[in-house]
Amino acid sequence: MIKLHDLKxxxxxxxxxxxxALKNINLEIKEGEFVAIIGKSGSGKSTLLNVISCMxxxxxxxxxLDDKEISKKSKRELAKIRNTNFGFIFQSFxxxxxxxxxxxxxLPLVYKKVRKKNRRAIIESIAExxxxxxxxxxxxxELSGGEQQRVAIARALVTxxxxxxxDEPTGALDQKTGKQILNILKSLNKKxxxxxxxxxxxxxxxxxxxxxxxxxxxxxxxxxxxxx
Ligand code: ADP
Numbered sequence: 001m002i003k004l005h006d007l008k009x010x011x012x013x014x015x016x017x018x019x020x021a022l023k024n025i026n027l028e029i030k031e032g033e034f035v036a037i038i039g040k041s042g043s044g045k046s047t048l049l050n051v052i053s054c055m056x057x058x059x060x061x062x063x064x065l066d067d068k069e070i071s072k073k074s075k076r077e078l079a080k081i082r083n084t085n086f087g088f089i090f091q092s093f094x095x096x097x098x099x100x101x102x103x104x105x106x107l108p109l110v111y112k113k114v115r116k117k118n119r120r121a122i123i124e125s126i127a128e129x130x131x132x133x134x135x136x137x138x139x140x141x142e143l144s145g146g147e148q149q150r151v152a153i154a155r156a157l158v159t160x161x162x163x164x165x166x167d168e169p170t171g172a173l174d175q176k177t178g179k180q181i182l183n184i185l186k187s188l189n190k191k192x193x194x195x196x197x198x199x200x201x202x203x204x205x206x207x208x209x210x211x212x213x214x215x216x217x218x219x220x221x222x223x224x225x226x227x228x
Contacts, residue, residue, distance in 0.1 A: 001029060006053070025061070027222075029163075035212060036204070039215055049167060054070065054086070085161055086161050086166070100139055101136045130152070130160070138154065145174075149172075163194045164188065165196050167184075209225055
């Protein structure tokens with residue numbers, strides 16, 4: 001589904017100062033995979049995630065999504081590709097505090113122009129799966145961290161994205177709650193959801209089925225996780 005070939009990304013800081021954040025990245029991710037991208041701070045994880053999620057188009061090399069070359073697409077086309085293919089989960093949840101949980105989950109459906117009368121059933125079904133149905137009228141501030149992240153997962157899933165991109169999804173949670181969130185991601189993957197998770201934490205990465213390690217802008221290992 002995702003194929004990166006000889007991908008390079010350079011940040012130009014000044015006329016004669018630049019950072020090669022990604023160097024010759026070759027990476028293929030197939031439908032149904034659960035991949036962790038792991039690396040130290042500054043290794044290039046966010047840069048890679050920005051490329052994969054179509055936030056960044058200023059790189060060289062090839063990026064094919066479902067066999068379509070997207071490295072040369074316009075910003076507008078990329079935004080459309082992003083909205084139809086990717087769901088995002090962040091460390092800090094990134095919920096809108098003025099909206100209720102329901103309204104946060106609803107937002108991607110509004111952008112997707114799904115009719116109001118059709119939205120409720122979709123939202124309630126996902127909320128039921130994530131055990132937050134009785135929290136939907138609450139605002140984020142009235143929810144625990146784990147509940148907020150489950151609302152964020154619901155928001156990511158509501159448009160039925162091909163890929164879930166999770167950036168340190170348990171980084172702001174205690175261990176027990178983090179584990180619950182990981183179990184949710186694992187069970188989504190079991191049902192066929194493709195997941196790419198970025199983290200600096202090896203223990204967390206071991207929950208994925210495959211670990212891609214990035215260091216200094218290069219992939220230095222790519223291994224299947226042994227099941228215990
Ligand atoms: P990570 O997510 O693994 O911490 P990043 O992708 O953020 O790594 O960074 C990779 C390298 O690119 C680092 O050297 C970082 O300083 C540099 N970098 C990241 N973003 C920018 C930017 N917007 N401008 C200039 N350099 C950047």
